[in-house]
Amino acid sequence: xxxxxxxxxxxxxxxxxxxxGGFGFSGDDGSPPPxxxxxxxxxxxxxxxxxxxxxxxxxxxxxxxxHGDRLNGTGYTLTxxxxxxxxxxxxxxxxxxxxxxxxxxxxxxxxxxxxxxAPVLLGRxxxxxxxxxxxxxxxxxxxxxxxxxYNEYDPPDSYAGTWQYWVxxxxxxxxxxxxxxxxxxxxxxxxxxxxxSDEAVYVISGDRLRDNATSTVWxxxxxxxxxxxxxxxxxxxxxxxxxxxxxxxxxxxxVTRTVRFTGVGNTTVGPPPWRDRAQSxxx
Numbered sequence: 377x378x379x380x381x382x383x384x385x386x387x388x389x390x391x392x393x394x395x396x397g398g399f400g401f402s403g404d405d406g407s408p409p410p411x412x413x414x415x416x417x418x419x420x421x422x423x424x425x426x427x428x429x430x431x432x433x434x435x436x437x438x439x440x441x442x443h444g445d446r447l448n449g450t451g452y453t454l455t456x457x458x459x460x461x462x463x464x465x466x467x468x469x470x471x472x473x474x475x476x477x478x479x480x481x482x483x484x485x486x487x488x489x490x491x492x493x494a495p496v497l498l499g500r501x502x503x504x505x506x507x508x509x510x511x512x513x514x515x516x517x518x519x520x521x522x523x524x525x526y527n528e529y530d531p532p533d534s535y536a537g538t539w540q541y542w543v544x545x546x547x548x549x550x551x552x553x554x555x556x557x558x559x560x561x562x563x564x565x566x567x568x569x570x571x572x573s574d575e576a577v578y579v580i581s582g583d584r585l586r587d588n589a590t591s592t593v594w595x596x597x598x599x600x601x602x603x604x605x606x607x608x609x610x611x612x613x614x615x616x617x618x619x620x621x622x623x624x625x626x627x628x629x630x631v632t633r634t635v636r637f638t639g640v641g642n643t644t645v646g647p648p649p650w651r652d653r654a655q656s657x658x659x
Contacts, residue, residue: 425610432565436557442610444553451479451643456547458633469494473547478645482510485542508648515654526654556612562594563602580604
């Protein structure tokens with residue numbers, strides 16, 4: 377049976393929160409702008425993003441690499457949500473990670489957890505928190521149990537609390553290139569082209585797993601679907617997966633995960649308005 381709450385980030389989370397008196401978060405998820413489907417051009421292979429062809433994704437690793445290349449050395453904003461619901465629609469767990477990353481890697485990470493089986497990276501859910509750092513100073517704001525705590529803290533090691541931790545571990549399963557590759561690879565896909573106001577975007581969709589998707593993780597997932605939007609340059613603007621599985625307690629649940637990249641090349645991050653209050657309270 378699948379362990380839907382088996383979060384690898386939990387171990388690092390314990391490290392991040394150790395020895396600190398506490399860790400806001402605001403904003404709702406946006407939805408991708410509407411698109412108008414159009415036939416995928418077939419006159420030239422160069423019309424497609426790397427790793428994509430007329431039949432869909434031809435190389436998940438090439439698509440992942442192209443996506444990573446679009447993000448390397450520039451600023452961007454990443455939003456990941458993962459929601460698990462029971463068959464009756466009630467919430468089991470919800471995690472939202474929103475990271476604004478400057479070109480110089482100053483960052484602001486907003487985290488929200490709720491649901492009785494939600495990850496405990498902020499302690500007992502529900503809770504929300506914000507983490508800001510310019511690489512030298514680390515500030516935190518935690519909202520939990522009707523209390524708000526501000527403080528400055530020292531990371532316990534060279535990884536926990538860094539922008540790499542929030543992007544590669546808390547939000548994604550590895551680097552952006554790896555997360556795209558791992559997300560797309562299990563699916564038989566198809567491609568169509570949609571015209572947005574600024575550029576052509578390719579819609580990658582799939583509702584059938586490959587026969588060789590035999591990892592123990594995917595073997596326990598049913599009714600799996602994928603939708604992704606990819607620019608000609610290879611940036612995967614957003615992708616969404618959904619599937620059903622069974623928890624260790626025998627409950628049927630639906631898991632929905634959405635990842636979205638915005639503000640690529642024009643995300644800037646300054647100090648949060650609560651900086652002075654946090655710096656007056658050491659961790």
